[in-house]
Amino acid sequence: MDAPPFLRMSGVHKRYGGVTALAGADFAANAGTVHAVLGPNGSGKSTLLKVLTGVVAPDAGDVLLDGRPLRPKSPRDTLAAGVSAVYQELSLIEDFTVVDNLVLGVEPGRFGLRDARAARARALPWLERFAPAFGGRVPVDERVADLDPGERQVVEICKALVRDPRVLVLDEATASLRRRQVEVLFDVVGELRDQGVLVLFITHRLAEITALCDRATIMRGGTDVATVTVGEVPERELVELMSGTPAGAPGAAPAAERAAPEEGAAAPAVLLAVTDLAGPGLNGVSFTIRAGEVLGLGGLQGQGQSELLASLFGAARRTGGRVLLDGAPVHPRSPKQAVRAGLAYVPGNRGGQGLALGRPILENLALPSLGRRALLGVGLSRATEQAAARGVAARIGTTYGSLDDPVSTLSGGNQQKVVVGKWFPTEPVVVLMDDPAKGIDVGAKAEMFAVVRELAESGAAVIVGSSDDRELVEVCDRVLVLFEGRVVDEVQGDRLTEDTLIASAMHITQADVAAARTDDAASHLPDIDHDPVAAEQEQGT
């Protein structure tokens, strides 16, 4: 560790218009290590790594790689220098086959004519290595458009690896991966480390850091605040470094501590009763939810949680089953009808589905309830709209400059609050939320959950789908575990813990989980026993 570091970035500055993304960040890492870069949203960690890969041009700062200065004009230069990256937003061409994507930009061939056989020869070893992540097959000639999100992410990783990197950047590469795929990736990363590759790893999942990383640099406010050796620092301290405040501040109480409905008091009315709901990805889902209740949808990722929410909202086809809303049957064939019936929906993809990013905050907040305040359903008054929007913003605690600023100027957490808050004026009876805390930082997450609880306390029924079991334990009264489009378990009260949820999700018993943990394969999975941090991480600021 005394030798000059393999990679050194110093004094990196970057401003976007009036917003400072990086304010003199320094960074150093050694070859043959897995180095985590941590920090809340907007801390500049992604920007820092994009400077390294040449996608972002820094305003100031130097990059030294293996003792040589790296001043990339474009990603071409950094790829030539041996830096490969897996970005959050995928860099795949959907119409191309997997092999064409893997060799894009580095096509083998003579006189510029592409050699298909050589391309396959380059791509196959990595695809075969990742075959377990593709469900056992090797999808060389499949179109990327035909793969599911997790598989695309794996293709993206293979694409970076085909370039034989000396530095591999993984920017939240595990976010959309299934457990099995994460396992393979972690194995490969371990091998790369042994071969002397530097792996830079951005993640929001603390457990992955302890499982995989050697060192960690914590970023906050556009600069680096600390670099630590992972094993030597307690996780609690890492969380404190990330959030900038001591852990343990009060937040939403975990389910077990929340007051159970008083005995003897009349149970609140059933707001939504779903019977045998079927559709694409759904094979007969039944459940009920009462007023004031927060119901979670858990289980492995992609078991029908998103489909269920979309189907209830009329955004996905329903082929069978009955839904009673407040006693009356509803069958919305479009979100428009669903909104009329008293439903609200927070989609899983904030930028792509939840917000018109270029439009003002005011318009985004007003959109679902426009007709309600308009004169004859047509004429709008700016003052009325602003008053309504301000009311919502105050209720959800959004920080903003002006209501006329594009919603894209808000931080991720505040954007997500707008996605939720825009439904308040429609006074929804049932609120459907698909992964409402995805990709927002620890502090914003706690605030988001407070909003969810508030919605429930105001008498609505809230259904929350999430791929993060901690979140479900944190915010829900009751969790349905889905598997292959069916409800396989219902967890509530004292049983509502992460361990139960994981066991239930895997469709196996608690004993099997304990047994599996002793396996080698499971040892680098997010370690669910290391729980003390969980509560603090969620509570954050």
Added chain:
Amino acid sequence: MSPPTAAPPAPQPDTPSPLARAGSRVASARMPTYAITGLLVVTVAATAMLQSGFFTAYGLSSTFATILPLATIAVAQTIIVLSGGIDLSIGTIVTLSSAVTVVLMEGDNARLPLAIAAGVAAGAACGLVNGLIVAVLRLQPIVATFATSFMFGGAALLVLPSPGGSASPVLTETYRMVLALIIPVPALLLLILWLVWRILRAHRVGQYLYAVGGSAAASYTSAVPVTRVRVLAYTLGGTVAALAGVALLADSGSGDPFIGNELTLGSIAALVIGGTRLRGGAGGAGGAILGAIVLSLIQGLVFFAGIPTDARELVYGGIMIAAIALAGLLTAGGPRQPGRTA
């Protein structure tokens, strides 16, 4: 021709979902090709029935003589559209190139090579200008090429203020020649055009056209030289458009400063009917050539089917819209409603 699909993956008997996916992939990739092939068969059959002497040497020669210019300009537009652009000035590039060629040629066989070279160079230069404006100045292609269409159209007027000039006899005579009793020279040229396209497709540059049109951002992070590819696409497009200008000249025998302007619409219609996606990244020049053939034949059909003169334009326009809509239905794919989860 169609989006090239490599050999289908080996079927995996134990996992049905990849198989189903592969099936849907083949279907989705092939649909536009089926449609255009079907259209081609129908129009050729109808033409053969209605137009006596279609399959004679003279009939084929005159048919291909009118097809070649439209097909060439459609190929030029396809190269640009595949890369994610569009060129509304392409008709004026055709006009300018043919004007330059005819003015330099002065009906003299000896000056033919030089004149054609100058015409093609003019087309390439126009394409380069478009490419630089779109890729380096980063203007939206539609309005940028609309603006340059004034520049190129004006330049054509400077070179050739009014219809006139005459092509060299060698050019016009060669163009009307029929080889081996049945193969007209324009058909041969069309074949050569397609072969050159296949070489481009096999080349790295051809792959980059599709990549940049599919996703410029993804191409950029994959070390594809996006700006250079865009400039090159417009320059290649301009060059090919210039060849269309020469073909028009060979067909008509004299120059006209407005001749190519109407062809912009035709070029776009032909490529859409041929299954190229207007947003870029999918399709190909083969389909555009077939689309151009279909359009030309329909135009002839409307003439030979005994439709009253005043109704011809409407019938032709209606058939074209129907063909475009058909192609649109088959090419677009994807979810019908925004926001539907797959």
Added chain:
Amino acid sequence: MSAPVTGGPTPVAERPDRGTRARALLRDPVLVSGALAVLLWATAALISPSFASWGQVVTLLTLASFLGVIAIGQTLVIIAGGEGIDLSVGATATLAAIVASRYMDGANDNLPLSVLLALAAAAVVGVINACGVLFFRVPPLVMTLGMIAVVYGFIRLYTGGQPAGSAAPLLRTLINGDTVFGIPGVLWLWLALSVLVIWILRRTSFGWRLYAVGGNATTAYLSGVNPVAVKFSAYVLSSLFAGIGGLLLLGYSENVFLRLADPYMLPSVAATVIGGTALIGGVGGYLGTIIGAILLTVLDSFLRIVQIGGGEWGDAPRQIIYGAVLVVVLSAYGRQKRLRQ
């Protein structure tokens, strides 16, 4: 990427400092085009003092009004997004003028009926455009380009190549008649339509939904908006406003010819884009389009005034300069995002 999250319940009012505001003004398309139009006009007035005369200004605005009205629908369609564009506005305007002129036949008797028929004909074009784009998923550019051929084909069949009739006297008076200070009626009509459109865009739920659909159609759909209905309306409105533009042209020129409004097809797109409405949708407004229409008209007149072209070179130099100036204006702000940030 932005201000750190604070949980405070009160919104923090931050005003951008003066420097950033000035820079924002410099990049405001409406201001840039407006300033350029005034600059061109002033230069032309220096060269040819008659350009500065009140009458000349009124003439310029009158010429701009036809483009301005035809570009209303273009603006709506482009804002609605999804690669929205309506290239058939020129043909539609011509169609409306030809239908109306035939029914008016130079008399006032059938004026209301002729106007209704003309607008109905225009609306049919809009409905076909909308169906093609929304239900057959034809790219708008291709659909509306193709409709040009269909509409002109129909005109050919309808007129037999010889448009009949002429404008009603009342329509002529309405368009050309002096009101005050020599301002012709058409300018008041343009003003009224402008106020209407700007009100629709800024103060109606349809307007806000239009921007939302253009900004992100999926979000709008998932917020209970019907994007298909919104876009459908945009295309029909586009054709209706094009039809109104055609009627104005009929009243102005009194007689019709086969390609009456052809020269407005692509300039309507240019005026819209120059005015700051981005082709990606969800951005812009009609005020910019007004300025864009005026700028294009002033530019054209300027090139005529300074007598570029018209001599032995014919029209050519004017065309070349017109195109070059368009490129320069567009590159002032109509540029797309850089790949590298």
